[in-house]
Amino acid sequence: MQVYENILAPVDGSKATEAVLDTAIQVAKRNETRLDILNVLEINQFADGYGGAVSGDVIYKMVDDIESQLREYQKKAQDAGVKDVEIHVRFGNPKTVISNEFPRDHKNGLIVIGTTGMNAVERLVVGSVTSYVTRSAVSDVLIVK
Template sequence: MRSILIPVDGSKHALSAVKHAISIVQDGIPAHIHVINVQPVIIPLSDFYDYELIEKAQHDEAERALQSACKLLDKAGIKYSKAVKIGAIASTIIDYGKSHKCGWIIMGTRGMGSLSSLIMGSTSNRVIHLAKIPVTLVK
């Protein structure tokens, strides 16, 4: 059985990647889906920041990003694993894929909002260059 990794950020492009993976599985290609949200490392510039508050905010953001993807997979009756990681986004996606023996990455071309779309566009570009497995970009 093939393992497919889908990085999500809650954007419409990420959800399109999930829908694409669902159609692949429904077309008869057996696969286990791994849905991952990677939160960037945040380095507080001062001791006045509450680290626990920052971690909670990142966890909440990750759960929001995963929620819509998981609902689509649940509705389609497709088995999946979900994960939240913190790190450099592209390399964390690649590392997760390697450690879980994923054979394919399907991801959106852009992320949330205008600034984030630049980041996600840059992330998808980095993933393509770092990956040793096929990467499909979905609009």
């Protein structure tokens, strides 16, 4: 069986998040390694909803809410027996951050990712993050349905 060092679980609050987290917890426990739980914010996606500009207060509140949710995920992983769990919020393109930048910086050997966090129309327009990660990742990828 493949042994992985440092598991990355990118989460976005979609329906797939719980399944991704549960699988990543199992893999991290089995490998006795660190679990990095990551949320990537792409500011452009929020600017459209706020008339083209996003104030610092809106971003601060958004990050605060996300960090609160990530702390809940962290506690869940710790309660399940994962000893080393770190949470991260990053700004940028989710495709490149998840597939390359973050795993290189944190030496993640495996990315556990959900099938999608977007609806069908969004996937057609911008492409699936999961598809991109599968093709471009510097690490192995485990897709959770």
